[in-house]
Amino acid sequence: MTRQPATIPPGSNGVLIRIDHLTKVYPLGEVEVHALRGVSVEIRNGEFLAIMGASGSGKSTFMNILGCLDKPTKGSYLLGDIDVSKLSRDELAHIRNTKIGFVFQGFNLLSRTSAIENAELPLLYCTMSNKERKDRAVAALHRVGLGDRIHHFPNQLSGGQQQRVAIARALVNDPRIVLADEPTGNLDSRTSVEVMGIFQELNNHGITVILVTHEPDIAQFAKRHIVFRDGKIRSDKANTAPRIAADVLKEMPVIDDEEDAA
Amino acid sequence: MKMLNIVRSAFRALRRNKMRSFLTMLGIIIGVGAVIAMLAIGQGAEYSVKQQISSLGTNVLIVFPGSQQTGGLRMGAGTVTTLTEEDAWAIQKECPAVAFVSPGARSGGQVIAGNLNWGTSIEGTGADYLEIRSWAVEYGEFYSEQDIKAAAKVCILGKTVADALFPESTPVGQNVRIRNVPFKVLGVLSKKGQNAMGMDQDDIILAPYTTVLRRLSHSPYLRQVLVSATSPSSIGAAQTQITELLRMRHKIAPYDADDFTIRNQSDLAATATATTGILTILLASIASVSLLVGGIGIMNIMLVSVTERTREIGIRMSVGARGRDILTQFLIEALVLSLLGGIIGILLGVGGSVAISAFAKWPTIITVFSILLSFGFSIAIGIFFGFYPARKAALLNPIDALRYE
Numbered sequence: 010m011t012r013q014p015a016t017i018p019p020g021s022n023g024v025l026i027r028i029d030h031l032t033k034v035y036p037l038g039e040v041e042v043h044a045l046r047g048v049s050v051e052i053r054n055g056e057f058l059a060i061m062g063a064s065g066s067g068k069s070t071f072m073n074i075l076g077c078l079d080k081p082t083k084g085s086y087l088l089g090d091i092d093v094s095k096l097s098r099d100e101l102a103h104i105r106n107t108k109i110g111f112v113f114q115g116f117n118l119l120s121r122t123s124a125i126e127n128a129e130l131p132l133l134y135c136t137m138s139n140k141e142r143k144d145r146a147v148a149a150l151h152r153v154g155l156g157d158r159i160h161h162f163p164n165q166l167s168g169g170q171q172q173r174v175a176i177a178r179a180l181v182n183d184p185r186i187v188l189a190d191e192p193t194g195n196l197d198s199r200t201s202v203e204v205m206g207i208f209q210e211l212n213n214h215g216i217t218v219i220l221v222t223h224e225p226d227i228a229q230f231a232k233r234h235i236v237f238r239d240g241k242i243r244s245d246k247a248n249t250a251p252r253i254a255a256d257v258l259k260e261m262p263v264i265d266d267e268e269d270a271a
Numbered sequence: 272m273k274m275l276n277i278v279r280s281a282f283r284a285l286r287r288n289k290m291r292s293f294l295t296m297l298g299i300i301i302g303v304g305a306v307i308a309m310l311a312i313g314q315g316a317e318y319s320v321k322q323q324i325s326s327l328g329t330n331v332l333i334v335f336p337g338s339q340q341t342g343g344l345r346m347g348a349g350t351v352t353t354l355t356e357e358d359a360w361a362i363q364k365e366c367p368a369v370a371f372v373s374p375g376a377r378s379g380g381q382v383i384a385g386n387l388n389w390g391t392s393i394e395g396t397g398a399d400y401l402e403i404r405s406w407a408v409e410y411g412e413f414y415s416e417q418d419i420k421a422a423a424k425v426c427i428l429g430k431t432v433a434d435a436l437f438p439e440s441t442p443v444g445q446n447v448r449i450r451n452v453p454f455k456v457l458g459v460l461s462k463k464g465q466n467a468m469g470m471d472q473d474d475i476i477l478a479p480y481t482t483v484l485r486r487l488s489h490s491p492y493l494r495q496v497l498v499s500a501t502s503p504s505s506i507g508a509a510q511t512q513i514t515e516l517l518r519m520r521h522k523i524a525p526y527d528a529d530d531f532t533i534r535n536q537s538d539l540a541a542t543a544t545a546t547t548g549i550l551t552i553l554l555a556s557i558a559s560v561s562l563l564v565g566g567i568g569i570m571n572i573m574l575v576s577v578t579e580r581t582r583e584i585g586i587r588m589s590v591g592a593r594g595r596d597i598l599t600q601f602l603i604e605a606l607v608l609s610l611l612g613g614i615i616g617i618l619l620g621v622g623g624s625v626a627i628s629a630f631a632k633w634p635t636i637i638t639v640f641s642i643l644l645s646f647g648f649s650i651a652i653g654i655f656f657g658f659y660p661a662r663k664a665a666l667l668n669p670i671d672a673l674r675y676e
Contacts, residue, residue, distance in 0.1 A: 073670050076589070078588075078589060078669045078670050078673075079670055098593070098594060099593045099594070099595075102588065102591050102592060102593040102594075103591065103593075105588075105589060105590065105591045106590065106591020106592075107591070111589050111590065113673070117582070117585075117586045117589075117673065118586075119583055119586060121287055122283075130586070130587065130590050131590040131591050133276055133280075133592075134587075134590065134591040134592050134593070134596055135591070139276075178590065182591075
């Protein structure tokens with residue numbers, strides 16, 4: 010069990026992810042469902058990307074493959090200089106552990122498990138001393154503004170705070186990429202903006218953030234928009250004037266019920 | 272993932288469902304407890320049977336006359352009277368593997384002392400009888416060679432007979448009448464208890480065999496010759512030497528059958544030990560059925576647990592847990608359940624055995640072997656019944672596990 014956190018060597022001209030003619034076919038009884046029908050895209054280091062599309066457009070399938078949770082049927086997926094489409098289950102687990110952080114719509118925290126124990130979860134699957142693991146989990150929780158709640162359980166935290174614990178968990182292993190699948194889907198609008206603020210701040214520190222959302226105003230915080238339809242990329246545009254979460258927050262009315270919820 | 276962390280998180284997972292974990296363990300607790308208690312009872316029985324058999328005396332051989340073949344008719348042991356005093360003395364003199372010899376005669380009848388009477392058997396013996404049977408006179412003294420040569424009317428009472436005939440006075444020096452022949456009581460034997468067949472060994476009167484032959488049974492032939500070998504390992508040699516000697520003395524042609532039978536204690540002991548051994552195996556196998564049921568209980572709960580925690584498995588996989596990490600986690604949980612259950616079961620089984628000894632007065636013996644056996648068994652059950660659910664968890668697809676509601 011010697012698995013050291015690894016860093017992705019920056020690919021040529023800063024390309025982090027290169028996806029070429031990716032297809033994904035699910036057998037569903039007699040028929041086959043074509044979830045992805047040939048997707049090609051390049052994502053550079055430090056991008057903030059929003060993937061949009063209606064449900065059934067293939068964006069979730071794309072996200073799963075991007076996050077090494079699933080394997081493509083055809084096509085290649087280069088992460089740095091690793092051909093991910095050829096890796097085994099265990100090797101994919103290693104990539105997820107060291108290079109990718111996940112944030113989910115439903116938070117996906119372990120219940121009846123404290124914030125710090127949730128945040129340190131990825132570190133349990135690599136070689137590390139107990140002290141370093143605790144230190145890094147605490148640091149990650151501080152980074153998302155939960156330094157005073159490290160021993161709280163998920164049911165003692167508000168939705169926004171739970172999502173921050175999930176972000177801390179995603180960050181704890183210093184990944185190059187954070188994948189967020191509808192991270193604001195279960196949150197009210199103010200908390201959503203706060204969470205987007207955290208992602209923008211991470212992005213400012215050089216972490217590549219890839220966000221799946223169907224809410225256009227959430228997508229406005231990203232610097233690049235990719236729209237999926239019927240398993241293909243319909244449009245791929247830069248967002249020249251992204252919203253800045255910190256500015257938006259100043260203009261929002263304060264409905265402070267987070268403390269009560271906690 | 273480090274082993275210590277896995278074990279710690281296994282304990283945490285089991286603590287989350289305290290009641291369920293306890294009930295799951297209960298199957299193993301009862302199973303292991305039952306196996307230990309049953310083995311203790313079985314081995315206790317085996318030990319007490321061995322004790323009773325050795326109470327007959329160690330290294331003992333009994334030579335019976337008979338089993339003579341007349342034409343095609345073969346008689347049972349003791350049906351023909353061919354064993355004489357001279358045979359007994361020859362065995363003593365000429366068989367080097369023989370330590371002591373006591374010619375035996377037997378009679379029975381009503382024994383009268385004062386206004387009390389008691390029906391018992393009268394055993395005629397030689398002077399070395401007590402040596403052979405590792406028995407002793409509690410008070411008084413045993414009859415001498417002189418008494419035997421003279422066929423003196425003296426006797427030794429067994430404890431039961433002494434209590435029946437002389438409830439309030441000391442029997443030594445008093446007279447008893449056996450079938451109207453007066454005998455002087457020289458001593459009383461120490462208590463020996465029941466033999467392996469449950470017969471009271473103390474319900475007996477010993478007298479010189481010469482006296483019994485001449486005054487009670489009126490026969491020149493011996494009923495048996497009691498022989499002790501010089502050591503347990505020389506029992507076989509003694510048996511061979513006696514056989515050769517008696518065949519020669521009785522002038523038996525090379526291909527004819529013996530006209531005597533030799534039985535030894537080890538045959539009897541082997542039979543009895545085998546019987547109680549079967550008892551032990553029977554008890555233990557009934558108990559291990561409950562251990563097996565306990566194991567199935569663990570498997571059941573682990574399967575429920577894997578289904579319930581599918582999302583947790585998905586989360587763990589999404590942050591980098593490999594299949595084998597998940598496998599180890601669930602296997603360790605099953606192992607912790609069965610090990611904890613096993614340890615509590617061992618304590619319960621030991622406590623139960625002590626309680627059985629104390630209240631039911633049954634002999635119980637707890638061996639290190641039975642503790643190690645049940646401990647090993649509970650580990651094996653944890654691994655065996657934990658593996659399938661753990662493997663099921665490890666083979667889950669991370670996406671399906673994450674989406675599981």
